[in-house]
Amino acid sequence: MIIKHFRNSILVVFILFSFVKITLSQSEESEPTDSIERTQHEEFLKVIESSILDYYREFASNKEQEDSIKAAFGYDYKEVPEFSDSVYCARLHEMNKMSPFHLDCNEAVLKNIKFFAEKRRNFASVTLGRSKLYFNMYEEVMAKHDLPIELKYLSVIESGLRPTVKSRAGALGLWQFMYRTGKAFGLNQNSYIDERMDPVLATEAAAQYLKYLYGLYEDWNLALAAYNAGPGNVNKAIRRSGGKMTYWEIRPFLPRETQGYVPNFIAMAYLMTYYPEHNIEPREAKVYDFEVDTVCLKGSLNMAVIDSLIKWPVEDIQALNPVFKTTFIPQIERHSCITIPTVYLNDWIAMEDSLYVLDSVLYHTNTVKEEEIAERSRTIHSVRQGQTLSHIASRYGTTVNAIMEWNNLRSTRLSIGQRLVIYSRSTPTQTSSNSQQANQAASSSASTSTSGRSSTDKKVYVVNSGDSLWAIARENDTTVDALKELNPNVNHADLKVGQEIRIR
Numbered sequence: 001m002i003i004k005h006f007r008n009s010i011l012v013v014f015i016l017f018s019f020v021k022i023t024l025s026q027s028e029e030s031e032p033t034d035s036i037e038r039t040q041h042e043e044f045l046k047v048i049e050s051s052i053l054d055y056y057r058e059f060a061s062n063k064e065q066e067d068s069i070k071a072a073f074g075y076d077y078k079e080v081p082e083f084s085d086s087v088y089c090a091r092l093h094e095m096n097k098m099s100p101f102h103l104d105c106n107e108a109v110l111k112n113i114k115f116f117a118e119k120r121r122n123f124a125s126v127t128l129g130r131s132k133l134y135f136n137m138y139e140e141v142m143a144k145h146d147l148p149i150e151l152k153y154l155s156v157i158e159s160g161l162r163p164t165v166k167s168r169a170g171a172l173g174l175w176q177f178m179y180r181t182g183k184a185f186g187l188n189q190n191s192y193i194d195e196r197m198d199p200v201l202a203t204e205a206a207a208q209y210l211k212y213l214y215g216l217y218e219d220w221n222l223a224l225a226a227y228n229a230g231p232g233n234v235n236k237a238i239r240r241s242g243g244k245m246t247y248w249e250i251r252p253f254l255p256r257e258t259q260g261y262v263p264n265f266i267a268m269a270y271l272m273t274y275y276p277e278h279n280i281e282p283r284e285a286k287v288y289d290f291e292v293d294t295v296c297l298k299g300s301l302n303m304a305v306i307d308s309l310i311k312w313p314v315e316d317i318q319a320l321n322p323v324f325k326t327t328f329i330p331q332i333e334r335h336s337c338i339t340i341p342t343v344y345l346n347d348w349i350a351m352e353d354s355l356y357v358l359d360s361v362l363y364h365t366n367t368v369k370e371e372e373i374a375e376r377s378r379t380i381h382s383v384r385q386g387q388t389l390s391h392i393a394s395r396y397g398t399t400v401n402a403i404m405e406w407n408n409l410r411s412t413r414l415s416i417g418q419r420l421v422i423y424s425r426s427t428p429t430q431t432s433s434n435s436q437q438a439n440q441a442a443s444s445s446a447s448t449s450t451s452g453r454s455s456t457d458k459k460v461y462v463v464n465s466g467d468s469l470w471a472i473a474r475e476n477d478t479t480v481d482a483l484k485e486l487n488p489n490v491n492h493a494d495l496k497v498g499q500e501i502r503i504r
Helices: 002-025 031-062 063-073 086-099 108-117 121-144 149-159 179-184 199-217 220-227 230-240 247-253 260-273 303-310 314-320 342-361 370-375 390-395 398-404 432-449 469-477 480-486
Strands: 292-296 337-341 377-382 419-424 460-462 498-502
Touching: 086 108, 086 247, 086 260, 108 121, 108 260, 108 432, 108 460, 121 149, 121 199, 121 260, 149 199, 149 260, 179 199, 199 220, 199 230, 220 230, 220 247, 220 260, 247 498, 303 314, 303 342, 314 337, 377 390, 390 398, 390 419, 469 480, 480 498
Parallel strands: none
Antiparallel strands: 292 337, 377 419, 460 498
């Protein structure tokens, strides 16, 4: 049936292409041949791309099946159905036929199913929408490792399918890895990336970790408990239970959170399977997995440059590429390609060279390489009175833009006592408060003595994204009034990226 549908789609594509070709030949005979062929080429590709997306969208949606189930029950729009315990148990029994898990039907599981079905309906709706981006990839990775496909529901319990969510204990990402555990399974981080937030790499690490845990206990419920609490806590519970070897037998001896972990997993697996029967409408997916592709970078880039040229918003870039801790994309081999919506691909291809040129002009950062990042030492700098970002950058041998990227700063404004993360190759050029005060005094004296210097000693500043006249004045140790006097023909309220502002 699927093959027949696809063949029909391709037939429609070629019929439309033929129509476009005939129409062009009749109405545009006066145009040059190469222009007509270029138009045909673009129209042909647009028709094919649209047809393919429509096909995959229809294939990915269960709307027809969902609606038929709801119609069979005769549900009203907001009706919250209830079922007997025997119905829940019968459905879990059907799920068990297709799963190596022990999806037990007991009091704890039934309590959680009813809670999710009644109180967490919106959560189920939202995660069903988010699953359209991740579940196919999850299933592919689990199948590669010969693991149960149902493990995809574990990520729903762990993170709600949010790749940047962080727990109070410091666990991070779709699979909520602690730093050390993530490191043990190949997830690295530096000043620019944290691979615990990389959907593909974190899923691969989770599969390896779960496979390792199952190898220890040869029981999936115990493996899940160990994933949540750690093997040490599971081993303690086994000892305290007198040597019992099933999750339900050692459950009273596990940490409180882990006592609810397996029942939560079973309840969510149930609800993600039987959501139509519970009259739950999946939230519309922001993006489907077939609506994205990858592009490989020639160097480092700032997301703001991508936004400015191809109109792909920074927030959306970050959402599809959560591995990057800031809006700066470094040149790192393992992350040399980024995920991009297919709707931006043509613009990317057309503007690719311009992206690197503009980035070089505005940020001077597209030469930063992986080995250079690794060489930098991390310092916490506490801002003192009178210090500006330009002072601090000079002190540590780095740039204002780099400090802003590392600390997610949206302006150059600083406050006394503010703590800044600095990555540098050398120690600060000044080490004592006395030397700082002396340097500031010298700077003040120099400013006074040069106030009458020639106007030929000119210095300009190139406006970056987000700059204001106040920020430029603060960064360059001058005043707004002085800048206005030096730049009488500049619209101070509407600065443009790349515009030159005279600062001296």
